[in-house]
Amino acid sequence: MHSKMMRKSAPARGLLLWAALVVGLSACGGAMDAEALPQDAAPEATQAQEMGTLAVAGKFTAVWEPGTAGEIQVYGWSYADYKARYDALWPQGWRLKLLQPYVVNGQVVYNAVWRQSTAGEIQVYGWTYADYKAKYDELWAQGWRLKILQPYVLNGQLRYTAVWQPSTEGEIQVYGWTFLDFRKKYGELWGQGWRLKLLQPYVLNGQVFYTAVWRPSTEPESYIANASYEAYRDFYDQMWNNGWRLKILQPYTLNGAVYYTAVVQPSTAGEIQVYGWNYDTFRAQYDTLWNQGWRLKLLHAQ
Structure with a gap:
């Protein structure tokens, strides 16, 4: 289990990013579809609420x-x-x-x-690629864009x-690309004014593949891919000291x-992070941080 790291402030510096990884258009996904329409204003909430099970599997x-x-x-x-909880x-x-x-x-x-x-x-x-892509194309024409995309x-x-959420913003996606292909496409899109919106590596048949979504932007961005914890932490610490913070974090095994x-x-x-914690330890940290005025930015279990 990796120890947690806590960061609360750091000097701002401008480190120009190196951006090399990939973009394109293809996909994979299949199961239930739910469409929801806007409702009335939300009530106030001042405390975290957790409806989870007693024994949650996975490393968080x-x-x-x-x-x-x-x-x-x-x-x-x-x-x-x-x-049921969503509804x-x-x-x-x-x-x-x-x-x-x-x-x-x-x-x-x-x-x-x-x-x-x-x-x-x-x-x-849980949709297959063919079903997901057909839905994507249908929703695109109706003014919906991806908010979350999770292959597994x-x-x-x-x-x-x-x-999906309502939007007419431009969007480019690649589905199930090798890292080398993804990196090449990333480099092409970088110069054309596209930046990563979503990025998800996954393992299939012993190989790592990448699904990614880009949006129009010229904001600085840097990344590290397929890195050990030690290499990732070296990268993170260096970037932290130069005024950079996490936008996407995706571990895989x-x-x-x-x-x-x-x-x-x-x-x-x-920014505060924990890596590979069991549920009970993660949950205790969540409760402590909630009371100190911290909220979840990124979350991944495996």
């Missing part, structure tokens, strides 16, 4: 940022339980901030974090869970070893 990597917003989470829930929270004015399906003992379970909002939201869960492997088959892919952007905001 998390990043917190300073905040006082209301937040509701579930950890390691079945789809049926998660969806209950929707009319109360809560929308997804984070959503991650992951596989435990051949079963898909869900981590989710909600924040107060009345924005529109559409989701699909179940019984050797690739599935996609996705959440290959042949029993954990590797990290991370994207950073210029910022001097506070």
Whole structure:
């Protein structure tokens, strides 16, 4: 278990990013579709609420940022339980901030974090690529863009869970690309004014593949991919000291070893992280940080 790292302030510096990884258009995902329409204003929330099970499997990597917003989470829930909670929270004015399906003992379970909002939201869960892509194309024409995209492997088959929000912003995606292809495309898109919005490595048949989404932007951005914890931490510490903070953090396991892919952007905001913690330890840290005015920014279990 890696020890936690706590950072609360650092001098701002401008380190020009090196950006080399990839972009394109292809995909994979298949299961239930839920469409939701905007509702009335959300109620106030001042305390964290957790509806999780008593024994949650997995190792948790998390990043917190300073905040006082209301937040509701579930950890390691079945789809049926998660969806029931989603439907209950929707009319109360809560929308997804984070959503991650992951596989435990051949079963898909869900981590989710909600924040107060009345924005529109559409989701699909566990779809095949063909079904997901057909839905994507349908929603694109109607003015919806990806908010969350989570590929995962179940019984050797690739599935996609996705959440859309109303938008007409440009978007480019690649699905299941090798790192070399992704890096090449990233370099092409960088010069054309595209930056990463979502990035998810996953392992299928002993190989690492990348699914990525870009949005129009010229903001600075830097990343590290397929790195050991030690190499990732060296990168993070260097970037921290130069005024960069995490934008994306995605660990994955290959042949029993954990590797990290991370994207950073210029910022001097506070940031606290834990890496590979069991649920009980992570949850105790969450409760401590909640009372100190920290909220979840990134969350990943495996």
